[in-house]
Amino acid sequence: MNPRLNEVFVWPLCTRIIHWIIASSFFLSFATSFYHHLFRWHLAFGLIFGIVLFFRLIWGFVGPNYATFKTFKLNAKELQIYFQEKVHNRWRKIYAGHNAASSWFTLIVLGLGSLIVSSGFVLQGTQEASGILGSLNEHYYYVSSYLFFAHKLLSYFLLMWAIIHIIGVLIEQFYHKTHMLFAMITGYKKAEGKHAQISLIRHTFAYAVIFFSLYTLYVVAYQETFVTQSRFQKRDFQMENSTFFEKCSKCHKIYPPFMLPNDSWIRLMDGLNNHFGEQITENNITKSEQTTIKAYLLTQSAEQSTHKIAFKTLESLGEMRPISMSKVPYWRESHKGIDKTIYKQLGIKDASNCFACHPDFEYGVFDNTRIHIPK
Numbered sequence: 599m600n601p602r603l604n605e606v607f608v609w610p611l612c613t614r615i616i617h618w619i620i621a622s623s624f625f626l627s628f629a630t631s632f633y634h635h636l637f638r639w640h641l642a643f644g645l646i647f648g649i650v651l652f653f654r655l656i657w658g659f660v661g662p663n664y665a666t667f668k669t670f671k672l673n674a675k676e677l678q679i680y681f682q683e684k685v686h687n688r689w690r691k692i693y694a695g696h697n698a699a700s701s702w703f704t705l706i707v708l709g710l711g712s713l714i715v716s717s718g719f720v721l722q723g724t725q726e727a728s729g730i731l732g733s734l735n736e737h738y739y740y741v742s743s744y745l746f747f748a749h750k751l752l753s754y755f756l757l758m759w760a761i762i763h764i765i766g767v768l769i770e771q772f773y774h775k776t777h778m779l780f781a782m783i784t785g786y787k788k789a790e791g792k793h794a795q796i797s798l799i800r801h802t803f804a805y806a807v808i809f810f811s812l813y814t815l816y817v818v819a820y821q822e823t824f825v826t827q828s829r830f831q832k833r834d835f836q837m838e839n840s841t842f843f844e845k846c847s848k849c850h851k852i853y854p855p856f857m858l859p860n861d862s863w864i865r866l867m868d869g870l871n872n873h874f875g876e877q878i879t880e881n882n883i884t885k886s887e888q889t890t891i892k893a894y895l896l897t898q899s900a901e902q903s904t905h906k907i908a909f910k911t912l913e914s915l916g917e918m919r920p921i922s923m924s925k926v927p928y929w930r931e932s933h934k935g936i937d938k939t940i941y942k943q944l945g946i947k948d949a950s951n952c953f954a955c956h957p958d959f960e961y962g963v964f965d966n967t968r969i970h971i972p973k
């Protein structure tokens with residue numbers, strides 16, 4: 599069956615596909631994490647990364663030869679010998695399965711990867727208030743910053759290991775000429791050992807997982823399901839407080855009260871005579887209406903909310919209490935990629951028109967999965 603001299607068939611097609619799904623889902627979820635408006639894709643790739651890691655774990659026990667953990671070379675001596683040989687002997691013969699370095703790397707990916715995926719999962723619940731763990735937001739939103747830090751740190755750590763792995767493979771491929779990179783494309787490695795065998799049932803299992811990964815990509819990226827469902831539903835501000843709704847939606851849509859802290863609302867309400875260049879007098883909003891609105895705002899402010907915008911705004915404000923989002927460091931940071939001219943070009947009055955890019959913001963909904971810049 600072997601048409602190639604000195605080569606061993608090590609990686610059946612399904613294992614190669616899974617290998618590339620593991621690699622690409624990690625890199626893509628990493629890359630998309632830098633863009634809030636690609637959050638949906640970040641979730642999708644992260645979830646797929648989790649699915650294939652879980653598969654790889656099971657495969658390590660029940661997979662074909664060369665894939666199982668019991669064939670891994672894990673003691674320190676073997677690792678040392680591997681590197682010594684690599685340095686001293688350019689034309690060395692290698693064993694067909696995982697070498698000592700790639701055995702360790704597989705465990706690193708499984709270990710770090712599962713921590714990254716699980717912290718991401720919990721983070722989606724506590725911070726975004728969405729997905730299966732969305733209800734965690736209500737009581738545990740305050741752990742988000744720590745979780746976020748851990749999630750990020752671990753990802754950079756795994757990226758570093760991935761780069762080391764890639765360098766090692768390239769050295770094997772082009773300096774030692776063991777065809778290690780080609781092996782993950784063609785399945786054949788210049789090595790010693792028996793050809794890999796894979797049973798029908800293992801094949802079926804592996805292809806089911808591949809199919810399931812693609813299906814997950816489609817569902818998470820394009821469908822509204824429990825995986826991306828937010829805990830926060832549209833609010834009816836008219837019902838919550840009709841004075842606030844009627845008086846404050848005259849000139850612009852309603853800015854949800856959780857957007858700014860107590861003292862910002864106090865400042866804003868005490869300064870209505872110069873409200874962003876508009877003079878709002880008692881003829882427009884009577885003293886008692888102002889009192890009602892102020893009281894309502896204070897019960898619904900950022901301090902009272904577990905909404906991501908609320909705690910991220912509070913966190914980034916420190917002692918400052920501005921009356922506009924455009925003064926909030928967190929807001930500036932999130933929008934620094936948006937060209938100023940876009941606001942004009944798109945016919946949006948200015949950055950204050952959150953509603954143009956964040957649909958349903960006037961109902962208190964902020965969904966990372968739905969950010970769009972209107973055309």
Ligand code: HEC
Pocket residue numbers: 845846847848849850853866873874876877878891921922923924947948949950951
């Ligand atoms: C007379 C018209 C008018 C009324 C009434 C009015 N506003 Fe405004 N408001 C403005 C203008 C103009 C701006 C500047 C932003 C813009 O161009 O939309 C603004 C901006 C804001 C902002 C800042 C948004 C940001 O982050 O950039 C907040 C918050 C706000 N208004 C709250 C309120 C509240 C609360 C009420 C009710 C008490 C209210 N407004 C009533 C005209 C009005």
Ligand code: HEC
Pocket residue numbers: 632633634635636857907923924929932933935936940941946948949950951952953954955956966969970971
């Ligand atoms: C021109 C369109 C536009 C306007 C106007 C706009 N945003 Fe955004 N906003 C975006 C885009 C695009 C992103 C995602 C940036 C990125 O990819 O990192 C974003 C990101 C955000 C985020 C960060 C989400 C996160 O995960 O942390 C918040 C919060 C936010 N916007 C709130 C607001 C508020 C409040 C306003 C109004 C004061 C506003 N935006 C006005 C387009 C806009």
